Amino acid sequence: MTAIIQRAGFLTSVQDLGRTSFREFGVSLSGALYPFAMRVANLLVGNHESEAGLEITLGGLQLHFQDERIVAWCGGEFDVLIGAAPLPAGHTALVRSGEELKFGRAQIGCRAWLAVSGGVDVPIVLGSRSTDLRANFGGFDGRALRDGDVISLGEWPGSSAFAKATADKPTTAKVISSWTAPHDWVSPAKPNPILRFVRGMDWTRFDAATLQRLPSEPFTVSPDSDRMGVRLTGPELARADNVDLISEAVAPGTVQVPPSGQPILLLGDCQTIGGYPKIAHVITVDLGIAAQLRAGDRVRFSEVSLGDAHRLLLQRERALERFRIGLSLRSP
Amino acid sequence: MEIVPLGDSALIVRVREQFEDAPEETQDQVLQTFRQLRSAAIPGVIELAPAYTSVAVFCDPVDVAKASGTASDIFDWLATRIGAATVPKRRGSRRSAPRTVEIPVCYDPEFAPDLEEVARHAQISTEQVVELHSAAGYRVACIGFVPGFPFMAGLPKKLATPRRSNPRKEIPPGAVGIGGAQTGIYPLRSPGGWNLIGRTPLRLFDPSKNPPALLHAGDRVGFRAIKREEFESLKQ
Numbered sequence: 001m002t003a004i005i006q007r008a009g010f011l012t013s014v015q016d017l018g019r020t021s022f023r024e025f026g027v028s029l030s031g032a033l034y035p036f037a038m039r040v041a042n043l044l045v046g047n048h049e050s051e052a053g054l055e056i057t058l059g060g061l062q063l064h065f066q067d068e069r070i071v072a073w074c075g076g077e078f079d080v081l082i083g084a085a086p087l088p089a090g091h092t093a094l095v096r097s098g099e100e101l102k103f104g105r106a107q108i109g110c111r112a113w114l115a116v117s118g119g120v121d122v123p124i125v126l127g128s129r130s131t132d133l134r135a136n137f138g139g140f141d142g143r144a145l146r147d148g149d150v151i152s153l154g155e156w157p158g159s160s161a162f163a164k165a166t167a168d169k170p171t172t173a174k175v176i177s178s179w180t181a182p183h184d185w186v187s188p189a190k191p192n193p194i195l196r197f198v199r200g201m202d203w204t205r206f207d208a209a210t211l212q213r214l215p216s217e218p219f220t221v222s223p224d225s226d227r228m229g230v231r232l233t234g235p236e237l238a239r240a241d242n243v244d245l246i247s248e249a250v251a252p253g254t255v256q257v258p259p260s261g262q263p264i265l266l267l268g269d270c271q272t273i274g275g276y277p278k279i280a281h282v283i284t285v286d287l288g289i290a291a292q293l294r295a296g297d298r299v300r301f302s303e304v305s306l307g308d309a310h311r312l313l314l315q316r317e318r319a320l321e322r323f324r325i326g327l328s329l330r331s332p
Numbered sequence: 333m334e335i336v337p338l339g340d341s342a343l344i345v346r347v348r349e350q351f352e353d354a355p356e357e358t359q360d361q362v363l364q365t366f367r368q369l370r371s372a373a374i375p376g377v378i379e380l381a382p383a384y385t386s387v388a389v390f391c392d393p394v395d396v397a398k399a400s401g402t403a404s405d406i407f408d409w410l411a412t413r414i415g416a417a418t419v420p421k422r423r424g425s426r427r428s429a430p431r432t433v434e435i436p437v438c439y440d441p442e443f444a445p446d447l448e449e450v451a452r453h454a455q456i457s458t459e460q461v462v463e464l465h466s467a468a469g470y471r472v473a474c475i476g477f478v479p480g481f482p483f484m485a486g487l488p489k490k491l492a493t494p495r496r497s498n499p500r501k502e503i504p505p506g507a508v509g510i511g512g513a514q515t516g517i518y519p520l521r522s523p524g525g526w527n528l529i530g531r532t533p534l535r536l537f538d539p540s541k542n543p544p545a546l547l548h549a550g551d552r553v554g555f556r557a558i559k560r561e562e563f564e565s566l567k568q
Contacts, residue, residue: 023381023390024366025537025545026475125539135479135520137539201336201344246351247476247483249381249388253339273383273476281339284393309340310393310406317394 001067003116005149009060009103014120014139014151015113016052019128023272029252030130030138032113033227033268033291036316037074040185041115043324044072044092051119051154052129054145056112058294061103063114065095069153070117074181076109076189076292085174090186092177109189109292118156133227134269181323188288192218193297195265196286196304200255200278207240214279215303219263223295227269230293236261237279247275253287255280255301265290283309285316333365333418335411341393343407345369345414346386351473352513355485358385359471363430363550365418372417374410375399382549383474384483389414430471432552435517437466437508438563439530446496446527450510453493462557464488465529470515470553480519480537480545484553487515499525506531508555519545530555533566 005012017038018031032038032055039049054061059078072092073080080087081102087093089112095101103112122129122140131139140151180186203211219234237257250256254266256276265282266274267290282290283304293299304312334346347361348354366382369389376396381388393406400409439447439462451458470486477483492513500523503509507518509526518524519536536546547553558566 020390021379022479022544023379023388024475024549025543026477026479026481027544028479126542126544132479132539134522135537135539198337198340201338246384247474248344248346248383248386249338249342251339251342251388251390253341271477272381273474278338281337283340306337306340306407307404310397311403313340313393314397314403 001153002150003066003069003153004064005061005145005147005151006064006100007060007062008145008147008149009056009058009062011057012061012145013055013131013133013143014052014122014129014145015055015131016129017050018268019126019130019132019138022126023249026272027126028132028134028270028272029268030132031128031268033111033252034113034188034288036185036285036320037188037288038113038115039320040090040181040323041072041074041113042119043327044090044181045070045115045117047115047117047119051115052122052139053113053115053120056103056114058110059103059105059112061101061114063101065097065099065101067097067153069095069156071095071101071114073112073114074186074188075112077107077187078112079104079107080112082174085176087176088180090180090183094175106189106294108191110294111291116153118154121152121154132269182319189292190289192300193289193293194300194302195282195289196302196309197255197280197282198304198306198309200280202245202277203279205239205241205243205277206257206279207238210235210237210279213237215301218298218300221293221295221297221299222262225293225295227267229267229270230265230290232263232265232299234262237263239277245275245277247273250274250278251281253282253284253290254278255282265293267291283312285309285312333415335414337407338388342388342390343410343414344386344388345418348385351384351485355471355473359473359485359550362387366549368418369414372413374413374417376410381474383476430550430552431548432554433547434554434556435508435532435534436558436562436566437530437532437555438558438560439466440560440563443507443531444529446493446509447529450491450493450527450529454490456490461491461529464491465515466555466557470555472547472549472551472553474549475545475547477516478518478520478522478537479539480547482516482536482547482551482553484515487513489513491515493527495525496527499523503528504531506533506536508532531563533563
């Protein structure tokens with residue numbers, strides 16, 4: 001079955017957990033900028049966590065359903081409505097045929113990830129359903145969604161615990177789960193956030209004052225930020241040496257410093273190699289905060305050890321495992 | 333060899349510090365390391381990507397922790413496995429010969445808006461630029477910038493030309509350019525600052541194919557000058 005994009009909003013694209021295995025050919029990761037949120041949203045609607053959903057930037061999406069689906073979303077602080085009923089982040093709801101789901105403007109943060117039972121069905125290109133918006137392939141015709149697009153939704157058995165438990169409710173009642181996922185999973189956006197980082201391999205190429213400034217002074221998000229990276233303005237990050245670096249791999253989370261001294265925090269659409277010095281890397285568990293940064297936001301950095309970064313990641317994964325088991329025992 | 337973290341979910345295996353002093357030897361070493369790591373299939377490793385002097389190893393720390401049974405020393409465990417998998421082989425050991433790919437290029441003025449600038453910089457004629465560019469042998473150091481974009485070493489020193497001070501907002505697919513001491517081909521419509529001296533009718537990146545890129549790291553490349561008619565017929 002299909003759903004109609006009545007309004008696409010500022011930037012809405014089909015994304016899954018990203019396109020791996022083709023980096024050696026220069027293919028970017030793409031995917032939901034915070035894959036963990038897409039995984040949680042998928043689990044909430046009974047999908048496999050790697051199904052494709054929609055990434056919504058700054059809101060404005062209006063989606064018309066043509067059959068019954070279960071939906072859930074995670075992300076910034078958006079007002080989301082099914083018809084007239086609000087759907088908070090991390091809650092699961094039944095949408096009936098003919099109903100509309102609307103994303104208002106983001107109050108805090110800028111991105112949300114919407115999962116629909118059955119997933120968004122677009123062809124798998126190079127192992128992924130993600131849209132590569134820079135190289136224009138994958139996802140829906142290799143591009144962002146536009147008003148009037150009709151997206152296909154995957155087969156859905158309609159037999160999840162949630163659907164069964166809501167089957168006898170009158171069709172006029174809104175059916176929204178009372179339970180939710182942990183708050184910081186479903187709403188990673190924060191005012192004045194702090195991003196935790198591990199040192200980059202070029203850390204020692206910066207002067208002593210710079211190394212003090214990075215973890216102590218605030219940076220402001222510049223308007224020319226996008227899915228490739230968040231451009232920051234703030235105190236100048238100055239090199240202690242002027243060695244020409246040989247281009248090598250970069251990754252989402254990498255904080256690179258071009259000659260301007262104003263850092264760029266790379267996100268999922270970043271290119272695969274780069275030649276700017278890497279002063280730091282935002283840790284994986286904080287990519288959710290990074291993906292919510294929008295123009296004018298103030299952000300600070302705080303250093304952690306590589307061991308701590310791994311410990312936090314493994315902790316979150318264990319919690320997700322418990323959540324997954326808990327979900328299978330739930331009903332609304 | 334040096335192994336350094338690239339954040340918490342990747343690391344870089346740096347095979348040599350320099351590239352320019354010994355490009356061939358460096359590339360052989362990088363590719364050998366790349367192949368050794370690929371066949372080692374270390375648990376938790378998602379993918380590998382070679383660059384000029386290094387190979388990047390992307391991993392899922394959760395899977396590494398499962399495989400290693402340790403949650404505290406994920407980087408050390410990986411570094412040890414990588415070290416063991418990349419013991420340098422003796423000279424003369426089996427090494428697959430690099431592929432050789434011929435790229436037809438039309439150097440006609442309409443495809444070569446910067447040919448005169450390159451000629452002026454080298455203080456030779458445009459004909460000589462074409463001759464030098466198409467007679468030299470190149471090698472793909474790595475693929476990046478955009479999908480399928482080959483960074484190639486081997487440009488005759490005379491042709492080295494600084495990047496344009498004003499990058500173009502849009503460069504057509506197939507455009508062949510010179511940026512500093514390197515030459516490359518733009519696979520997709522993209523912005524770029526290299527000096528454009530010709531265009532190939534070949535498709536450098538096709539996501540419907542696997543592998544999606546025409547050129548791979550390590551490939552030897554030669555350019556063959558073609559006339560406009562051949563460009564059009566090959567474009568079909």
